[in-house]
Amino acid sequence: MSHNSRRHFMKNLAASTLAGAFASSAQAQIILTPREMEGPYYPITVQKDKDADLTRVAGKTGVAQGTHIEIAGQVFDQNMTPVEGVTLDLWQANAFGKYHHPHDTSEAPVDEHFQAWAIIQSGKQGRFRFKTVFPGAYPLNARSQRTPHIHLKATKRGYDSLLTQLYFPDHPLNQQDGLFRRKSVQEQALMTVRQTEQENHYLYNLILHKIPL
Template identity: 65%
Template sequence: MKLHRRHFIKNITLGSLVGLIGTHVHARTLTPSEMEGPYYPITPQKDQDADLTKVVGKKGKAKGIAIEIYGQVFDNQGVPLEDTTIDLWQANSYGKYHHPHDNSDAPIDENFQAWAIIQTKAGGHFRFKTVFPGAYPLNASQQRTPHIHLKVSKRGYHSLLTQMYFPDHPLNQKDGLFRSKTRQEQALMTAKTTSKANQYRYDIVLAKV
């Protein structure tokens, strides 16, 4: 009797734990995809770490407002994905890409890293530091709203190419790509402010192959 009772209690405990874990895993909507754009980095660089506000070997700091972006990568069942590769790039604070085909008059910032390749950690967490990207082309009548490009990949999942936007930016509703999305898609592609100044949260959801 005691043995049966012990097994019964053990099964009840395990069932309760599974139930508790299950409450934290929710199905999630996939992050919408977006075009790559013309300025994916093609110039090799050794420094590709998570701090884009400085370049190894240079003493200066990138111009502009320093911001921090953090979040998690999940699959569409809500499971966090560790060791996911996030390849990200953006314009500098003047709206200039560190790319030979960007011939705009905006200045190049030699102290801005411009491109990073990072991995998610336990729990699918990632974090990087950068500067708020400028709109481009400089002084054009129609400009792209500030955004960050991301290529997200992990074995066993469909790779995602997308763009992250910033909340309440006045150019969002003038940007053709942003406006082409539904309101739900816009929300999924827009970072969220936090209680900390110049900090944003952005979660990413991938689909299994």
């Protein structure tokens, strides 16, 4: 598949409504949100503020540096039924590519006004929304960087837990990123947020596997 065809396929797949993309439960099994590794920087520093607005920290007057973005979506099961009450555990690097984690020893600055970590729940019709900053790329070594991404854990009793990463469309580092490139074209599309007509606003749906009774 050519680069142009690959890009066209991903855009079309990501832009389609997941609820209508597959008609049967058997087919829906194919489109479960792909899994990914947790990474080394899951938050370990206790913090009280873990709400849906990562651009501000409770008790501080400043706002996070970088481009502020909003991501909204829904959680479904494999039958495309919306799932309420799913716990979504989110963490990411700040706009400079720095994690708020003691093991991140890069020279990038810590942004004290960036919340860095959120734990929210899907609400009515499985909907969720959070505000954050566009994550910076962070260095793996002297020659390579990880493409911008957001880590996400989704859990609810009666469903298989999901650990994944969200990527951004058409970012130049995507096709240089080892984890992103290991996924199939379809998997890449399902892990990539969708740009809306509104600037800096994205959509992203999650598909969890409901455990049979």
